[in-house]
Each structure stands twice: as structure tokens, then as C-alpha cells.
Amino acid sequence: MATPDRIKRITVCTRPFRAAGPRLDVEQVGVKTIVHNYGHGGSGWSLSWGSGNIAVQKAMATGAREIAVIGCGALGLTSALLLQRAGVDVTIYAKDLPPNVRSSTATGVWSPDSRICLEEHATPSFKQLWERMARDSYGTYQTLLGLPGDPVEFYDNYTVWDPADWQRRDAPRSDTRPPFAALHSKLIGDLGTRTETLEPGSHPFGVRHVQRDTQMMFNLTAYVRMLMADFLENHGKIEIAEFHTPADFAAVRQTTMVNATGYGARALFGDDSIIPVRGQLAHMSPQSDLHYGLTYKDVYFVPRRDGLVFQVVGENDYYGFNDDTTNADRAEAEHAVSTIAGLYRPG
Numbered sequence: 001m002a003t004p005d006r007i008k009r010i011t012v013c014t015r016p017f018r019a020a021g022p023r024l025d026v027e028q029v030g031v032k033t034i035v036h037n038y039g040h041g042g043s044g045w046s047l048s049w050g051s052g053n054i055a056v057q058k059a060m061a062t063g064a065r066e067i068a069v070i071g072c073g074a075l076g077l078t079s080a081l082l083l084q085r086a087g088v089d090v091t092i093y094a095k096d097l098p099p100n101v102r103s104s105t106a107t108g109v110w111s112p113d114s115r116i117c118l119e120e121h122a123t124p125s126f127k128q129l130w131e132r133m134a135r136d137s138y139g140t141y142q143t144l145l146g147l148p149g150d151p152v153e154f155y156d157n158y159t160v161w162d163p164a165d166w167q168r169r170d171a172p173r174s175d176t177r178p179p180f181a182a183l184h185s186k187l188i189g190d191l192g193t194r195t196e197t198l199e200p201g202s203h204p205f206g207v208r209h210v211q212r213d214t215q216m217m218f219n220l221t222a223y224v225r226m227l228m229a230d231f232l233e234n235h236g237k238i239e240i241a242e243f244h245t246p247a248d249f250a251a252v253r254q255t256t257m258v259n260a261t262g263y264g265a266r267a268l269f270g271d272d273s274i275i276p277v278r279g280q281l282a283h284m285s286p287q288s289d290l291h292y293g294l295t296y297k298d299v300y301f302v303p304r305r306d307g308l309v310f311q312v313v314g315e316n317d318y319y320g321f322n323d324d325t326t327n328a329d330r331a332e333a334e335h336a337v338s339t340i341a342g343l344y345r346p347g
Contacts, residue, residue, distance in 0.1 A: 002284065002341045008307070009283045010328035011105040014276040016263040017041040017321075019178075021117035021126055022051060023271070026058050029246045033256045035059045037075050038265045039274055041115030042317075044103055045218055048078040049140040050133030055258050056082045064256035068093055070243065073103035076260035077227040083258070084234045092231070093252060095242040098224045102262055105281065107311055108304055110216035112137065113183040115277055115317050122181040131187045138191050141216060149222030150305055157293040158203070159211045160343060165297075166209040180317045205343055215293065221306035243268055278320035282333035284308040299339040310336040 018039035027034045037055040040047055056079060059067050065088050069080045072094035083090045098104050112134040117126065144152040161169060184192070193214040200207045232238075243249065246269060249257060259265065266274040286307050294301040298319075302309040312332055313319055 002301075002308070002310070002337050004334035004337050006284050007282050007333055007337060008285060010280060010330065010333045011283065012278065012280045012326045012328055013102045013105040014263050014324050014326065015042050015044070015102075015106075015115065015279055016265070017115045017275045017277050018273050019118045019275070020121045020273065021130070022047075023265075024051065024054055024058075024129075029249060031255055032246075032249050032252070033059075033062050033064075034246070034249075035256070035258045036265075037079055037258055037260045038071075038262050039271075040075070041117075041277065042106075042279070043112050043114050043116045044074040044262065045106055045108070045220075046110050046112040046114070047116075047130075047133045047137050048074045049082070050136030051075060052079040052082045053136050054129075054133065055079050055260075056086055059083065059256050059258055060086055060088070062256045064254065065089065066091070066254050066256075068252050068254035068257040069260060070094070070257055071101075071260035071262060071264065072097050072238070073101040073260065073262055074106070075103075075262065076258075077224070077231065079258045079260050080231055080236060081227065081234075084231070084236060089235070089237075090231075091237040091239060091254065093239050093241040093243075095240065097238065097240075098228060099221070104220060104224060105279075106218075106220065107279070107281065107300065107302060107309060108218040108220045109300075109302055110138075110141070110218075112188070113181060115180055116183070117181050119179045119181045122183065127183060127187060130183055134184075134188050135191070138188070144223075144226075147226070149226065150219055151223035151226050152216065152218055153305075154214050154216050155291055155293055155303055157213055157215045157295060158198075158205075159213075159295040160205050161209045162297075163207060163209065175316055175318065177318060208343075217293075217302060217304060219305045275322050276324040277317075278323035278325060280311065280320075280329060280332055282310040282336050284310070284337075294340055294343065296343055297339050299336045301340045310340060312336045312339075 022039045023036040198210040
């Protein structure tokens with residue numbers, strides 16, 4: 001049973017949110033052409049292949065046959081692999097490598113519109129771009145199912161409400177802050193599965209109300225190792241380097257570069273539009289026979305094969321907003337585990 005004393009480690013990351021959405025433009029810095037690919041909020045892994053396709057097309061338009069990628073996280077690795085598939089030589093420059101990058105501490109669930117932008121910036125052109133990224137990424141993930149280590153797989157998730165919360169679930173939004181864009185059900189609802197309501201008595205959670213759907217997740221340990229291995233086997237090169245300002249790019253021999261530095265772009269490019277969103281995970285040892293997830297009282301439980309994951313997500317996407325602290329909060333971790341454990345008590 002999940003109890004706080006079984007927590008093995010606690011990880012914290014800062015997700016790079018931009019109110020206007022990801023930065024995917026091209027910038028000239030001296031003789032260097034910089035293709036930006038960062039600022040995906042909580043959707044970095046989910047959109048990485050589609051976003052990478054856009055960045056690669058812009059990088060290839062320069063005619064360069066050697067291209068640099070700055071950053072070795074979710075966006076950097078996928079961009080590098082896509083560049084290799086386009087036939088160019090790729091070198092990744094990064095200060096840190098997996099697992100010591102922010103994206104390695106992500107929750108690992110398919111969440112393509114998680115803090116992707118504010119609703120006011122979800123223009124028709126942005127929605128079209130987002131849908132393209134989401135569908136391209138989803139299609140790629142289908143090709144990774146069933147591989148050794150299960151880098152990508154599906155699981156059933158049960159969203160659980162106490163009776164009083166069930167009655168209030170459709171109450172009008174009381175938060176006066178600008179809402180985040182909710183695009184999934186409107187634009188790519190056909191990629192998901194039908195949500196099924198389970199009445200009390202048809203599930204093991206007492207008198208609570210339950211809805212079940214199927215979700216996709218990434219077992220990040222196996223997935224990242226696969227990406228790294230594929231990149232190196234395709235003669236990719238990695239150089240450890242740290243850049244403090246764009247002027248430091250002068251030391252890089254390639255003239256075309258894909259900037260996939262994520263939250264690091266805030267300091268590197270002075271991009272104050274990036275707002276940190278703190279996310280913390282409590283990890284437990286994996287259980288090979290546990291294949292379902294849970295959502296209950298603003299806590300997620302994800303049954304990843306590389307370790308069970310518990311996360312407090314709050315009542316809306318402003319939880320952790322503009323919080324760049326990375327110290328582990330043991331009380332928050334224990335609350336997450338205890339909340340999920342409470343589902344197995346009569347209620």
C-alpha cells in the first residue's frame with residue numbers, strides 16, 4: 001500500500017510557460033541563425049516531435065549541412081534526431097545531460113495543452129499550429145509502442161470524486177485570473193478515448209463517483225535512454241558547454257543552431273516572458289503488476305514502470321505558477337501519497 005514512508009525520492013522541476021505559447025521563430029545573432037524551440041509549459045514531451053518538425057524545417061531552410069542543437073532535454077533530443085533523419089550532421093551542446101535535465105523530472109503523461117498558452121492567445125493560427133504539433137507528435141508516439149522497456153504505453157486512469165465534490169464539479173470558475181487555453185477536446189478529441197462513468201458499487205472506491213479513460217504515458221528512464229542511444233548510433237556528437245549570453249555562440253563552429261534550452265532560455269536570451277511553473281513529484285519503487293492511474297482531490301498518481309509517481313496539481317493550472325524554487329517539499333510529497341492512499345479507505 002502507498003504510505004509516505006515508502007517515498008524513495010522527491011524531484012522538482014520548473015516548467016517554462018509563455019503566455020503567448022512556445023517560441024518557434026528564427027533570430028539572427030551575428031553570423032549565427034538561431035531557430036528557437038522552447039517555452040512549451042507542461043507540454044514539452046507531448047509536443048516535442050511536432051514542435052521539432054517545425055524547428056527542423058526552419059533550420060534546413062538555411063541550407064546548412066552541419067547544425068547545432070543547444071540543450072539535451074525533451075525538445076533538444078527530438079530536434080536532434082529529426083535533423084539527423086533529414087540528413088545533416090548534428091552536434092548537441094549542453095551543460096547537463098539526462099537524467100540531470102529538467103525534462104527528466106516531468107510527470108511523463110500525454111498532456112499536449114498543459115499550460116501551452118493563455119486562452120486569450122489561442123488565436124485561430126495558433127490553434128492550427130498547436131493541432132499540427134499535437135497530431136505529429138501523437139503519430140510518432142504510436143510507432144514507439146511495444147518497444148523494449150515500454151518507453152511509451154497506455155494505461156487506464158480513474159478520476160475519483162467524493163459525493164460533495166461530484167455535485168460541484170461543473171460549478172462556474174471562480175478564479176479571476178486569465179484562463180489557460182484548453183484545446184485537447186476541441187481540436188484533437190478524436191485521438192483520445194471515450195470517458196466512461198462508473199457508478200458507486202461498480203468500482204472499489206466505495207460511494208465515490210468515478211470516471212475512467214485511457215491515457216498515454218512516457219516511462220522516461222527507458223524513453224530518454226532510447227533517444228540518446230538512437231542519436232549516438234546515428235553518429236551524433238555531444239559536447240559539454242555552457243552559454244551565458246548569445247555572444248557565447250561565436251565559439252560554436254556551426255552557423256545554424258536550434259535553441260532548445262527550455263527554462264534556461266529565460267537567462268540565456270533575457271526572455272522575461274518565460275514564467276516558471278513549479279512541479280514536484282514523489283517517487284516510489286515500481287510495481288510491475290500496477291497498470292492504472294488515479295486522480296483524486298487535486299493529486300495525480302501515474303503508474304510509470306520506472307517508478308510510481310505522485311503529484312499535487314492543485315485545483316487549476318496556477319498551482320506552482322511563477323514559483324522558481326526547486327527545494328523539495330516533504331510535506332507536499334507526503335500529502336500527495338496520503339491522499340491517494342485515502343481512496344482505499346471507505347468513503
